[in-house]
Amino acid sequence: MSEPAATDDKTSSPPPPPAQHKSWADEADDDAEAANETTAPTTAVPSSSSPSLNVDELSIDENKKPPKLLDDPEDSNIQAVTSGDTPYTSAATFEDLNLSAELLRGLYVEMRFQKPSKIQAISLPMILNPPHRDLIAQAHNGSGKTTCFVLGMLSRVDPSVQAPQALCICPTRELAIQNTEVLRKMGKHTGISSECAVPTDSRDSLPIQKREPIKAQVVIGTPGTIKKWISFKKLGVTRLKILVFDEADQMLAEDGFKDDSLRIMKEIEKFNSSCQVLLFSATFNDIVKNFVERTVKKDHNKLFVKKEELSLDAVKQYKVRCPDELSKIEVIKDYIFELGENVGQTIIFVRTRQSAKMLHKSLVDMGYEVTSIQGALDHEERDKIVKEFRDGLTQVLISTDVLARGFDQQQVNLVINYDLPIKHTAEYTREFEPDYEVYLHRVGRAGRFGRKGAVFNLIYDEKDERLMSKIENHFGTRVSEVREKSVEDYKAALKEAGLLQ
DNA sequence: GCGTTAT
Known part of the structure; x- marks a missing residue:
């Protein structure tokens, strides 16, 4: 038996109450309540086997008591x-x-x-x-x-x-x-x-x-x-x-x-x-x-x-200042693709579905074999693109933040932030805020389980500059610059990241 | 902005 508690739980779990609750289909009126729910569940019933709990321990200020x-x-x-x-x-x-x-x-x-x-x-x-x-x-x-x-x-x-x-x-x-x-x-x-x-995609599957x-x-x-x-x-x-x-x-x-x-x-x-x-x-x-x-x-x-x-030391972060939006594509194909050809797979993150499509088209038109994924694609299509990437049939995948979190492909050594992730707030804000969490998750697509990796952040205007420096401050990390047209800089970066001899 | 159901 792998786990003594399995039998224990059986005896301690309460009998199921009569199923007289209405289903969600007809309780739209509960929405407001659910949305405003901020208190802890009232039924924090420990199983009968639990030792006495020191609940106070959890409500203490972590800074006051070690x-x-x-x-x-x-x-x-x-x-x-x-x-x-x-x-x-x-x-x-x-x-x-x-x-x-x-x-x-x-x-x-x-x-x-x-x-x-x-x-x-x-x-x-x-x-x-x-x-x-x-x-x-x-x-x-x-x-x-x-x-x-x-x-x-x-x-x-x-x-x-x-x-x-x-x-x-x-x-x-x-x-x-x-x-x-x-x-x-x-x-x-x-x-x-x-x-x-x-x-x-409905067709083949039985209605629920x-x-x-x-x-x-x-x-x-x-x-x-x-x-x-x-x-x-x-x-x-x-x-x-x-x-x-x-x-x-x-x-x-x-x-x-x-x-x-x-x-x-x-x-x-x-x-x-x-x-x-x-x-x-x-x-x-x-x-x-x-x-x-x-x-x-x-x-x-x-x-x-x-x-x-929280930043991964094994993944080196860089920024490339691009004079205009178009030069971002030049940087990707003329430098990062050229030099990064044999460093493993690459994911290019973009902010919108539309830019995923456009960047995909641009690179394909220039003769590069890249694919792209975003939420507007058919489910089947999404599955196919991911499978091809997992099987190593494609080297470069353009993606919205649909793949920013959790996607685990150990051959990904290079992440390119074509756009930096920004936070949306409902209110009008003076200034764009980076989405620090999404940034970290994107970076984390490289360097799986301690592997080496590099991230290139493409920066092109004052807004990007500010977002980038906020990110650096937030994580206390230094993101060094790679000069846009300096082959030597890209080489040095990839070497430093351990991806190039 | 991005993501997530189907009737």
């Missing part, structure tokens, strides 16, 4: 605050986690992992051991967060129960598909079933009303489809033991998926107050951090990283 630190690997800068008296020991090996033999086989044979990464070593004991407290976990891009929650879902599922027991919600279709693939690979020998809940209820033990998907499946009673929530939000800061941000996410959380809570909630992301700005801490149960555990320590 947090309890776990044993801290030398180069780790993850701050852990644990709730109550439960001692957690960092896992030096996967064996330390009491995983099933089938799961260990998945980790070693299928995934080829050797030992837990830092975030895995620290977070997995918190996720897997009773009393299964909620967890907010921040860790660097490419540091192995997916494994944390995938392993958490796989090992908390009771294989003998054929009903959804783990649910993971992701901001994009691509990320949901990727996470499903990771789970299937890692769980290959466990026999655990899974379903990916993302929209499909005619479909059988989901029996898969793990469901991973995007908010709209998950909401729909729940509201049509095709996805039961009563047996859920673990709920995961990937890219949780975006999933709970005001301009993100906050309403959908809270709606789903509340629906699950109605039937199932003991469901463990995991929130994972590389970024949590102060506003969303404050909010998410009030969204999960009070006795949650948390892991955070200081923003100054």
Whole structure:
């Protein structure tokens, strides 16, 4: 048995209340309430097996009282605050986690992992051991967060129960598909079933009303489809033991998926107050951090990283000053493509769907083999473009921020910011603000798991200059300039980044 | 701006 708590949970979970709740289809009137919900869930009921909780510990000001630190690997800068008296020991090996033999086989044979990464070593004991407290976990891009929650879902599922027991919600279709693939690979020998809940180009698929209820033990998907499946009673929530939000800061941000996410959380809570909630992301700005801490149960555990320590040292950042918009294309094809030909794959990020199309056309017309992806494409087309890139059939992919977060392709060594990411605020603002979180996530598409990488930020006017220097200040990093027409500068940059001999 | 359901 991989996990003693599986049987324990069965005895401690309350019987499901009568299902007399109305479905979402007819409760649009609850929207305002859901949108304004800022208080923590009122039903923070610990499972009957939990030791006495020191809830006060969580409400303290972190600056006044030193947090309890776990044993801290030398180069780790993850701050852990644990709730109550439960001692957690960092896992030096996967064996330390009491995983099933089938799961260990998945980790070693299928995934080829050797030992837990830092975030895995620290977070997995918190996720897997009773009393299964909620967890907010921040860790660097490419540091192995997916494994944390995938392993958490796989090992908390009771294989003998054929009903959804783990649910993971992701901001994009691509990320949901990727996470499903990771789970299937890692769980290959466990026999655990899974379903990916993302929209499909209707034609071939049965309308939702005619479909059988989901029996898969793990469901991973995007908010709209998950909401729909729940509201049509095709996805039961009563047996859920673990709920995961990937890219949780975006999933709970005001301009993100906050309403959908809270709606789903509340629906699950109605039937199932003991469901463990995991929130994972590389970024949590102060506003969303404050909010998410009030969204999960009070006795949650948390892991955070200081923003100054969040940039990846292995990925070098550069800026190129371009005299006009058109010269950005020249820089890309004449310098970055020429010199970066053999450095691996490249993602070029743009701000709008339209510029993705235009840049794509320009480069294709000039004879370059590039593809592009953005949300206006058909689902099938999106899947095809991603597959071709994953298979290495394309070297250069132009993308909107649909791929800014989570997209894991280890051969990506070069990221080009054709446009810098900007924050949109509802109000009129004096000045453009960079979207620091998106910037960091884009950078994180290179340098997966400690690999080398470089980012070229294309700057062309005063607005870009200001955005760039704000980004430098925010992360306390220096972004050195590569002169637009200096082959030597590009070479030196790629050498410094470790991508060129 | 970008992202996310389908009737």
